[in-house]
Amino acid sequence: MAGKTIGVLALQGDFSAHEGFLSELGLQTRRLRSASDCIGLDGLVLPGGESSAMLRLMEPENLFEILGGLIGEGMPVLATCAGVILLAKKVIPEQRSLGALDIDVERNAYGRQLYSSVEKLRRAEPEAAGVEGVFIRAPKILRMGPSVEVLAWRKDDPVLVRQGAMIAATFHPELGSDGWVHSLFLDLL
Amino acid sequence: MGFLEEDFRVKVGLAEMLKGGVIMDVTSAEQARIAEDAGAAAVMALERVPADIRVQGGVARMASIEKIREIQETVSIPVMAKSRIGHIAEARMLEAMEVDFIDESEVLTPADDENHVNKHNFKVPFVCGCRNLGEALRRIGEGAAMMRTKGEAGSGDIVEGVRHMRAVMRGIRTLTILDENERMAYAKEIQAPYDLVCWVAEHGKLPVPNFAAGGVATPADAALVMMLGAEAVFVGSGIFKAEDPAPRARAIVQAVTHWQDPAKLVEISRGLKDAMSGLDSGKLTPEEMLSRRGW
Numbered sequence: 001m002a003g004k005t006i007g008v009l010a011l012q013g014d015f016s017a018h019e020g021f022l023s024e025l026g027l028q029t030r031r032l033r034s035a036s037d038c039i040g041l042d043g044l045v046l047p048g049g050e051s052s053a054m055l056r057l058m059e060p061e062n063l064f065e066i067l068g069g070l071i072g073e074g075m076p077v078l079a080t081c082a083g084v085i086l087l088a089k090k091v092i093p094e095q096r097s098l099g100a101l102d103i104d105v106e107r108n109a110y111g112r113q114l115y116s117s118v119e120k121l122r123r124a125e126p127e128a129a130g131v132e133g134v135f136i137r138a139p140k141i142l143r144m145g146p147s148v149e150v151l152a153w154r155k156d157d158p159v160l161v162r163q164g165a166m167i168a169a170t171f172h173p174e175l176g177s178d179g180w181v182h183s184l185f186l187d188l189l
Numbered sequence: 190m191g192f193l194e195e196d197f198r199v200k201v202g203l204a205e206m207l208k209g210g211v212i213m214d215v216t217s218a219e220q221a222r223i224a225e226d227a228g229a230a231a232v233m234a235l236e237r238v239p240a241d242i243r244v245q246g247g248v249a250r251m252a253s254i255e256k257i258r259e260i261q262e263t264v265s266i267p268v269m270a271k272s273r274i275g276h277i278a279e280a281r282m283l284e285a286m287e288v289d290f291i292d293e294s295e296v297l298t299p300a301d302d303e304n305h306v307n308k309h310n311f312k313v314p315f316v317c318g319c320r321n322l323g324e325a326l327r328r329i330g331e332g333a334a335m336m337r338t339k340g341e342a343g344s345g346d347i348v349e350g351v352r353h354m355r356a357v358m359r360g361i362r363t364l365t366i367l368d369e370n371e372r373m374a375y376a377k378e379i380q381a382p383y384d385l386v387c388w389v390a391e392h393g394k395l396p397v398p399n400f401a402a403g404g405v406a407t408p409a410d411a412a413l414v415m416m417l418g419a420e421a422v423f424v425g426s427g428i429f430k431a432e433d434p435a436p437r438a439r440a441i442v443q444a445v446t447h448w449q450d451p452a453k454l455v456e457i458s459r460g461l462k463d464a465m466s467g468l469d470s471g472k473l474t475p476e477e478m479l480s481r482r483g484w
Binding site for chain 2: 172
């Protein structure tokens with residue numbers, strides 16, 4: 001994987017936490033803040049943070065159109081929490097989104113910060129070891145299109161999904177202690 | 190250690206999400222909407238902004254229940270609220286109201302002039318102000334999940350915020366070069382918990398996000414504190430005491446993202462009207478300095 005460069009959207013949020021995991025996998029990272037940062041990338045990370053703040057910061061830099069174009073061309077994407085909201089087809093309550101991932105997602109669906117938690121997850125591969133997910137004012141996936149595959153659940157809620165070259169986690173693997181979700185992303189590159 | 194446990198990770202997790210963002214003081218639903226539309230990462234619900242507290246005087250307390258509810262119902266971003274230093278009951282009420290973060294703040298009139306709240310006992314996360322590394326580690330020792338500089342709230346003068354951020358960062362850098370046998374003496378000198386002193390020495394940073402607050406009035410002020418090591422910025426009176434709150438709020442949000450790009454800062458700042466007039470914090474008497482509250 002040497003030489004592959006991952007663009008990490010670095011407008012607002014916990015983008016620096018992703019960089020540590022990507023570096024451990026031998027990937028180069030670049031912080032995306034303006035249109036000129038988006039040339040020559042091999043993959044994208046849309047981090048956690050506040051999706052409404054990120055949207056405001058994307059607009060003046062034309063990043064909405066540029067990232068939408070790259071994702072449309074099939075560039076691998078890892079989206080976490082607010083990143084999933086940016087990537088989703090539909091957001092509740094209504095908010096602009098890239099619309100690439102065929103899901104409906106509800107913001108802050110588990111409630112305010114008092115309801116944030118670390119939860120045990122169930123993975124699709126039965127032999128896979130138990131893992132945990134850090135949920136912070138997390139969104140919930142309410143609907144999935146037929147091409148969306150579930151990779152992990154929190155009780156009955158899908159919390160890690162894949163569609164083509166897109167992986168989306170409603171929790172924060174970048175705040176976890178192992179890099180299993182980032183390894184899944186590496187496999188797409 | 191307590192600060193690595195699961196509850197604490199969840200508290201710090203929200204602080205992590207606010208990095209690179211701006212947390213804005215708001216005193217009404219209308220201001221909260223302006224803040225969210227401008228790209229604020231969170232809002233702080235207040236009865237009066239610090240500049241008004243200075244002018245009007247009197248005891249400054251937790252915001253009214255109606256005020257906090259009105260703001261919570263208006264925005265989708267996290268809503269913080271301030272409690273008086275040491276006021277355990279105000280803090281418990283804010284927790285019961287499900288605010289997302291409590292700021293145990295020197296901007297309000299302290300309820301206890303010796304003790305801060307034991308924040309480990311709460312499920313809701315706390316942010317506290319600090320003037321130097323020792324003060325930061327005392328608050329983290331009590332369970333704070335986020336630190337911010339005190340600066341001089343309501344002054345529109347960045348000098349105290351700069352002094353406090355420099356003091357915190359200098360303390361961290363000093364610890365990383367000390368011999369490990371010197372750590373206890375340093376802990377004694379700065380009056381900080383020894384285990385946290387060791388953690389900072391080994392990691393070269395605070396165990397919680399380190400934000401700036403106090404005196405930010407312009408996009409340039411926001412960029413300055415980011416240059417000094419802040420990971421996000423609180424803006425109090427600087428937005429709604431300016432002539433042009435909405436464009437200024439947008440500009441400060443952009444400045445916190447693009448602080449490393451001077452050309453962009455010029456573009457962002459162009460066309461703004463007058464910032465809040467402000468007070469020269471060097472001319473304040475010690476009694477007038479909010480940053481001297483707490484220890």
